[in-house]
Amino acid sequence: MVIEVNGARREVPPGVNLTQLLAAEGLTSEWLAVAVDGTVIAKSSWDTTWLQAGQRVEIVTAMAGGADQLELAGEHFSSRLFCGTGKYRTLALMRQALAASGSQLVTVAVRLLEEQSGPPILPELDASRFRILPNTAGAHSAEQAVHIARLGRELIGHGWVKLEVIGDQQTLWPDLTETIAATKTLVADGFVVLAYTSPDLVAALRLEDAGAAAVMPLAAPIGSGQGLQDWSGISRLRQRISATLVVDAGIGVPSDACLAMELGADAVLVNTAIARADDPVGMANAMRLGVEAGRAAFLAGRMPKLAVAEPSSPAQGVPRPS
Numbered sequence: 001m002v003i004e005v006n007g008a009r010r011e012v013p014p015g016v017n018l019t020q021l022l023a024a025e026g027l028t029s030e031w032l033a034v035a036v037d038g039t040v041i042a043k044s045s046w047d048t049t050w051l052q053a054g055q056r057v058e059i060v061t062a063m064a065g066g067a068d069q070l071e072l073a074g075e076h077f078s079s080r081l082f083c084g085t086g087k088y089r090t091l092a093l094m095r096q097a098l099a100a101s102g103s104q105l106v107t108v109a110v111r112l113l114e115e116q117s118g119p120p121i122l123p124e125l126d127a128s129r130f131r132i133l134p135n136t137a138g139a140h141s142a143e144q145a146v147h148i149a150r151l152g153r154e155l156i157g158h159g160w161v162k163l164e165v166i167g168d169q170q171t172l173w174p175d176l177t178e179t180i181a182a183t184k185t186l187v188a189d190g191f192v193v194l195a196y197t198s199p200d201l202v203a204a205l206r207l208e209d210a211g212a213a214a215v216m217p218l219a220a221p222i223g224s225g226q227g228l229q230d231w232s233g234i235s236r237l238r239q240r241i242s243a244t245l246v247v248d249a250g251i252g253v254p255s256d257a258c259l260a261m262e263l264g265a266d267a268v269l270v271n272t273a274i275a276r277a278d279d280p281v282g283m284a285n286a287m288r289l290g291v292e293a294g295r296a297a298f299l300a301g302r303m304p305k306l307a308v309a310e311p312s313s314p315a316q317g318v319p320r321p322s
Contacts, residue, residue, distance in 0.1 A: 001053035007074040009158070014053075018046035021057065033060050068295065070266055072244050073160070073192040073213045075131065077104045080261070081291045082133075082246065084271025088280065091124050097274055098130075101284035105131040107162050107269070109138070110152045122155075133194065135162040140175070142182035149186055161186065162216070164196040172222040172249075176203040180210055187211035196248055199233030201240060208243045215243050216269065219260060220250025223272045227256040231263060238264035254283075254290025261294025262302070 001014050005025070012021060018034055018041060034041050035058040041049050051057070070077040083103040088094035098106060108121055125132055134152025139145035142165060149161040165182055167175030174197050186193050187210060194214040195207045204215045217237060220226035227250065228234065237245055247260035248269040257268045270287050277283035 001051075003051055003053065004056045006057070006059055012051065016051055018049045018051070018057075021051065022046075022059070025059070027059065031061050034058065035060075068299065070244070072266075077131075077267075079104045079288070079291075080267040080295055081257070081288055082106070082267055082269040083274065083284070084135075084269065085121055085125070087272055087275035091119060091121065093280055094275070095124055097280040097284040098125075100281045100288070101274065102288045104129065105133055107133045107135045107271070108156075110134050110136070110148050110155065111138075131160065132156050133160055133162050135164060136182075137162075137164045137166075139165050139182075140167075140178075141165065142178040142185065145178070145182040146185050146189075149182075149191060150189075153191070159190050160192040160194070162194045162196065163212075174198055174218070176200065176206075179203075180206050183207055183210040183212050194244075194246065199230045199237065201233070201236050204237050204241050204243075208241050212243055214246050214266075215241055216246045216248040218249040219247050219256060219268075220252075222249040224250050225252035225273055226250050227252045228259050231259065234260060234263045234265065251287075254286045256290075257287055258290040258294035258297075261291055262297045264298055265294075267291075 001012060003010050003012055012024065022032070034046065036049065036051070037056050070080050079102045081101055081103050082105045083098055083101050084107045085094055086109065088097065106125060122132070134149065134156050136145040136148040139148055145163055145165045149163065152161055153159050163179060163182055163186065165175045165178040166172055167178070176197060179195055179197060180203070183193050183195050193212045194216055195212040196216045196218070197203050197207060199217040204217065207215050215237065217234060219228045228247070229250070234247060244266045245264065246267045246269055247265045251257050251268060251270045251273050253273065257270065260268050268291060274280050274284045274287060
């Protein structure tokens with residue numbers, strides 16, 4: 001049967017009680033409190049509280065105030081670095097790099113099964129550790145993107161999708177009209193849509209109005225490694241949209257990711273810069289640190305920019321020779 005645990009669907013055996021649920025989740029009873037359908041359940045009653053299909057279970061603990069987690073569509077992520085899974089030399093290297101990145105959300109392509117497809121990637125990804133995000137990469141119309149998204153939902157088992165609708169094959173620039181149309185269709189179909197777009201403010205506002213959970217403006221063309229090209233555009237989006245803002249595509253080095261986060265992005269998505277690095281595992285770790293530094297700087301608040309110099313030391317009292 002299916003229940004909800006802290007906002008996430010869980011498949012559990014019929015007749016399971018709270019104690020058994022916690023054990024299955026790898027949790028001990030110490031320093032936990034539990035509510036079922038909004039009613040707090042005393043620890044002494046956990047053994048006799050039998051769960052029913054569709055019930056909502058909340059498991060809480062105490063933590064230091066101000067924990068900086070990203071909330072997206074009701075789920076919480078402690079890592080703000082999202083990663084792609086393509087272009088790695090081996091699947092083993094991909095696994096090592098993802099571990100070093102600390103990422104909790106990874107994208108996968110949805111492709112036709114053919115003899116030359118190679119080994120399947122899903123067995124390499126721990127679904128208890130990663131939110132696996134099907135990607136409509138390669139779609140050139142809203143209709144095609146919706147079709148791929150529905151196949152991805154059936155494949156992965158949930159309705160989260162990274163929506164891409166490409167308008168130009170050379171630059172892989174998004175087709176904003178088709179992206180907005182696909183977003184409306186998918187949201188109406190119950191999907192959580194993370195929409196790849198340009199740094200265009202009007203397009204971002206239209207995607208937000210269409211129900212996109214995240215707006216994902218490119219830093220530069222996909223796979224180019226050119227870094228953040230339109231930093232003022234990203235800053236404008238941060239000031240105007242309330243949807244989750246994820247800078248996606250074109251990140252080349254950790255300083256690019258850091259700058260995106262300093263500008264107020266909620267997260268960045270990186271693939272090629274890690275997978276094609278000489279040392280993907282080392283680069284994954286460096287990207288993680290860049291994202292963390294940029295987020296910390298954004299929260300700290302940068303000093304204002306000045307048109308002229310301002311001395312750090314007092315202007316008065318400077319010793320002079322006789």
